[in-house]
Amino acid sequence: MLRLSAFADEISPNLDEQIRVCRDCGVTHFELRGVYGKNVMDFDAGLRQEIKTKLTDNGLGVISIGSPIGKAKINDSWDAHFDRFKLAVELAEYFASPLIRIFSYYPPEPTQDVRKYRDEVLRRMRAKVEYIRNRPITLVHENEKDIYGDKGIHCLDLMKSVNDPKLRCAFDFANFVQVGEDPAVNWPLLKPYTTHIHIKDAVMGTGNVVLTGTGDGKIEPILVDAYKSGYRGFLTLEPHLRVAGHSHGETGPDLFKVAADTLRALLHRNGIELARA
Secondary structure, eight states: OBEEEEOGGGTOSOHHHHHHHHHHTTOOEEEEOEETTEEGGGOOHHHHHHHHHHHHHTTOEEEEEOOOTTOSBTTSOHHHHHHHHHHHHHHHHHTTOSEEEEOOOBOSSTTSOGGGGHHHHHHHHHHHHHHTTTSSOEEEEEOOTTSTTOSHHHHHHHHHHHOOTTEEEEEEHHHHHHTTOOHHHHHHHHGGGEEEEEEOEEOTTTOOEESTTSSSSOHHHHHHHHHHTTOOSEEEEOOOSSEEOSSOEEOOHHHHHHHHHHHHHHHHHTTOOBOOO
């Protein structure tokens, strides 16, 4: 069976509301990114404890730390960035999260091609992989517009070049559409490396984020193929139906339920089983 997870901060900044809506929608795990308007990387000890206690009391877990690691310029201080990465690892251990979502760096300036910095991107990725070598954690790289791994072929380059099971893909349909690529073309390339999937759809050309199945993300056929091929991981709801920002999205509780119900219907009509607990 597959399981539903969520960037619950899309529902509301309020933790209790995040938990309530996730439980109502059959979401079993958070992809922990934000609570009370604070990014996961900025949680203090008290907030960490509150989140952990309330999630546990409500039978919810954390599947991934939705960190912004790698959403930085490739020439930003490596030491400072690596320290932030270590904090993300600490958070993953605290919340018993098996995954950390990461990115693969922007160029120094928007007009530059980050591919010129490939060697440094790979060096940084390998250093992160080595740091978690003996920890029960996997890094999942999200394809994001304008970073090194924004397009399918560059994501594949990361996977093949680092060549380590500690680095895998978080496949994001909408993000590929927003860089002008067909996710159905990229899926066969990245399927062997995909251990996590983000559910977000978009329209080719405008890049507007829309309800699952109404855009050009090819979500339905790809999920069908993933399931038939043995994928039994998580589907993280990241609908972005109100706001699709650079570092966050907003959906609200009502639209979030619509997004969850739409995905559930898609899975049901294709005979894909979805766990509720």
